[in-house]
Amino acid sequence: MALVDRIGTSLERTPGGGIILTSVDALVDWSRGQSLWAMPMGTACCAMEFIAASFSKFDYDRLGTFPRPDPRHCDVMVLAGTITEKMKPAIQRLWDQMPEPKWAIAMGNCTVSGGIFYYDSYSVVRGADEFIPVDVYIAGCPPRPESLIDAVMQLRELVHEESIAPGKRRERNTKLPRSKAEANERMEAMRTPESDGPHAPAKVVNKEFPSDVIADEGGEV
Template sequence: MINTIINPAERPEVTQNLSENFILTTVDDLYNWAKMSSLYPLMFGTACCFMEFMAAYASRFDMERYGMIPRATPRQADLMITAGTITMKYAPNLVRLYEQMPEPKYVMAMGACTITGGMFSVDSPSAVRGVDKLIPVDVYIPGCPPRPEAVIDAIIKLRKKIANESIQELQQAQQTHRYYSTTHRMKVVDPSLDGQYLRSSKREVPPPELTAATGLPLMNGQESLVISH
């Protein structure tokens, strides 16, 4: 059996088979391949979730290997990544930046505060209960905060979504109404912290087991108050 050389020094012979000399594809596949291979994100980080996105761009995870190069202007970006709490004061700037991005454009919501308002969704007078009330969102990344692995998984899912798009259906798939709202069902409940733990008997008088364990005389609150005076 003769072993053929994989990379011979001489010029290879041109095959006469037509299928080996041409690459057959469609405009949709070529267009989508170029889009998903060079996503230029615009960072909109307002809180602690954005720290995990910075970790995703570090040398360990290296988000740039997916062709994601951060841009400083929305006119050069096609992906907006929102991370952190969106307040009423931030909302007009967020919408303005989104409208300045060229089509086609995509949005990723990263973290609980961006998706639902997070811990500020109950009693905050200024937090927006979800960025999808302002702009359309393509991919949600839940977590508080999400891990860099979750960010990479979201990028892969967005690339799959872009790969299945069609130029002919792009205009039909655009949203005509970008605002989405849900009714928040809130109710008044009793406070969980009523201050009773400050007046507990163990706090006023230390238990004898603690005195025996430490070997030191422990005084109660009244005795310490007299000594301090």
């Protein structure tokens, strides 16, 4: 990677090198976009739809995407399914094992925000972007396989904005902390119940149930 970076940087600095740079970028981005090999990080329900997307009926191999279980050979991590606190270190490690350049697709509500498990759960991570810079989000519980194919095509458009020159690289859309200190600070903010952070506990209102909706136990039920 370092060599490619250096070539990119020197091309950018050379007068007139931009012409070569853009042509090289066009080729590189085309090839990267055409072969987005997916790391199936299938943890729960969405993994079924992920499998469906790679099999006969949907076949995203048409786009050059196919699943390889080894993180070293993959370009895009498809986070499919609920992520728990126990699973988080494993995913983090697999993400770190993937070689640059790499992208992430958050498939399904659970990896977008925690989904149906947002409230009341003591073990679910509320969104994969708490620890992985996600590029494309797919909503749905679970999303249809077509949505995954669409996400791959959207990701391809993002890839086409990339460049081999570090200066011209696309800004990663990430809310992730840049340093460990910042991460700890955020964690603390999350922990205190009084904070106004996004993960502050909602106020619990104990209201009486309206009488008209209460089941009549002696009735026709």
